[in-house]
Amino acid sequence: MADGEGIIQAAAVELLTAPHGGKRRIAERLADQLGVSVQTAYRRLNSVTGHLTQRKRRVDAGASALQRHEAMAISAYIEATRRETGTGAATLEDAVEVLRANGVIAAGRVDTDTGEFLPLSASQVRRQLRLHSAHPEQLAVATPAARLSSPHPNWCWQIDASVSRQYYLSDDGTRIMDRRTYYRGKPKNFAAIEQQRIWRYAVTDHASGGLEVFYVQGAESSANFLAALIHTMTERSDGTMHGVPRYLMSDPGSAVTAKATRNLCSALGIELIVNEPGNARAKGQVEQAHYLIETGFESGLKMRAPVCSIEEMNGLVQPWARHFNATRVHSRTGLTRRDAWLRITSDQLVFAPEVPVLRQLANSDPKACTVRDWMIRFRGRMYDLRDIPGGVNNGERVEVVRNAIDADNGTVRVLRLDADGRAMHYLAPEVGVGEFGFLDSAAEIGTEFKAPPATAADTVRNEIDRLAMAAATDAEAKARRKAKALPFGGSIDPLKHVHEAQIIPALPRAGRASDVLAPEILQPQAAPAATARYTAPVLSHLELAQHLRERMPGWTAAHFAALAEAWPDGATEDQLEQIERRLAALLAPAMRAVG
Incomplete structure (x- = not known):
């Protein structure tokens, strides 16, 4: 042990006086003498001498060479050059070069010993952007989705349409489109089977997770949308989920914005909640239902003879949906979808009118009635409007629809717009009748909405957008971007570095003249016009x-x-x-x- 310590001390003295490049050989020799690794030999030497063989830590270590405003400008330039499709953005190298040429950023440091300016490399800039949470990959992450809740079944339904896995129905049964025949380069092939395509409407109950399926043929139209909705609302022997929902969430398609759809929902007291375009995850439950239907039901159709009609498709899927709802346990509720939906109470379950009545409501329009002394006349009866929020004026015309659900209670529905521009339904009782239950304010779902906190990417993304649009607020930046305003107020010349580049002109090269001769060009002479003579046939x-x-x-x-x-x-x-x-x-x- 003493001999080992003596060897280490001798090597340590030799290490202190060793020239540059000779310390490694001393450590390797000591490692061979002790039978240890070179790293262990270094640690033994350091324990004796306290001499650290590693390079000294820089005094500015840990400090960012790229300032925050420079990182924001680089990211803002990259995002400003990106296409609407998310592609075509300028590279990081080009962004740094352009902004340096325009004097926006320096992106470098000064050597304190020599006074020389050392520009940061592309890899260094990329690392610095990540430190400032401004790297394009960090900004591309999705914003967390807001969590929604429903107090009971039939509070909110989600409905969505998608092309079935069977794609279209030919004369001899369902067919799957061949990619060699149906692709973007041959739109005529799609048009030929447009009326034969099979669409699948999935409807889910947000509280219980129950799902219903309805197949239609043709296209995503208001008629097919209403057929699927009426089917789900109607009480059936082979289904569980039914009734009139309080809210209905859907995509902003033509079927939802159609007059017939809005008239039906208005008459039944259903408030439509349409998510923004491109935000399909707002109704992620029904999107997941499409996946469950494809994998659980439609995948098995390849094992049987082709289905020959839409009626047969619906006849097959209804027992499957009933079995799925009754046997599959939902991870959120810990119950099957059927058992969870059956927790609905009598006050919460509103039975839908008969199918003929629903069809009539879908095709009817609201009627405009004139207010006289707080009352209106509708279908020969007088109704009181004194309890409508905001009040009404004499001579004002209000839109009234027939109350399909409460038709026997002597009330009608008056359509009004709230402060947010949403259509609200207010019950107007018949004159001389006692108290009635009025519709609750739809503000309940709005007061319980809690937006998720902004992430670092959200904050930086908004900051970059304001910087690129030279705006003080997010709304101002959005308005300027919509108005196609130039990024950075048009102050950046993306080709300035090209114009100011000092490029040495190329020297002319010696050569020889071409011996090709141009052919002679002769002017054409006009031939005498021949006299036309008529010859009888x-x-x-x-x-x-x-x-x-x-x-x-x-x-x-x-x-x-x-x-x-x-x-x-x-x-x-x-x-x-x-x-x-x-x-x-x-x-x-x-x-x-x-x-």
Whole structure:
């Protein structure tokens, strides 16, 4: 042990006086003598001498060479050059070069020993952007989705349409589109089967997770949308989920914005909640339902004979949906979807009217009624409007719809717009009737909405947007971007570095002249114009006979035979009079003999 310590101390003294590059050999020799690794030998030497063989830590270590405003400017330039599709953005190297040329950033440091300016490399800038949470990859992360809740079943339904896995229904059954035939380059092939395509409508109950499926054919239209909604609301022997929901969430498609859809929902007291375009995850539950239907039901259709009608498709999927809701446990509730939906109370379950009534409501329009002394006349009855929030004025016209759910309670629904521009339904009781239950304010779902806290990416993204648009607020930046304002107020020239670059002109090169001779060009001489002469066309025997039959009553086969014999090559139209006289002279004796 003592010998080992002596060897280490001797090596340590030698290490302190060793020239540059010789310390490694001393450590390797000590490692061989002690039978340890080189790293262990370094640690033994350091424990004796306290000499650190590693490079000294810089005094500015840990400090960012790229200032925050520089990082923001680089990221803002990259995002400003990006296409709407998310592609085509400028590279980091180009962004740094352009901004340096325009004097916006320095992106470098000054050597304190020599005074030399050292620009940061692209890799260093990339690392510095991550330290400031401004790297394009950090900004591209999705914003956390807001969590939504429903107090009970039938509070909110989600509905969505998607093309079925079977794609289209031909004369001999369902077919799957072949990628070699149906692709973007052949739109006519899609148009040929447009009316045969199979669409799947999935409807889910937000509270229980229950799902219903309804297949239609053709396209995503308001008629198909209403057919799926009416099917789900109607009480069925092979289903569990039914009734009228309080809220209905859907995509902003034409089927939802159609007048028939809004009229039906208005009459039933359903408030439509339409998510923003491109934000499909706002109704992620029904999007997941499509996946469950595809994998659980439609995948098995390949194991049986092709389905030959939409009725057969719906007849097959209804038992599957009933079995799925009754047997699959939902991870959120810990219950099957059917058991969770069955927790609905009598006050929460509103039965839908009969199917004929629903169809009539879908096709009816609201009626405008004039207010007189706080009352309106609708279908021969008077209704009181004194309890409508905000009040009404004499002579004001309000829109009224027939109350399909509460038709026997003597009320009508008055359509009004709240402060946010959303359509609200208020019950107006019949004059002389007692108290009635009014619709609750739809503000309940709005007061319980809690937006998720902004992440660092959200904050930086908004800051970059304001910087790029030279705006003070997010709204101002959004308005300027919508108005196609130039980023940075148009102060940045993306080609400034090109114009100011000192490029040495290329020296001319020696060569020889081309020996190719151009051909002579002769001016064309105009040829004398020929005098056009009209030549009457020659008519065939058949054409001549058609003309002569009208001129000579009693035309017979003998006339035709004489015509063909006398004029074997046909004749022109101006010879018809001559032919008529000659035929009359030739056939006159024969006609008298016959007579």
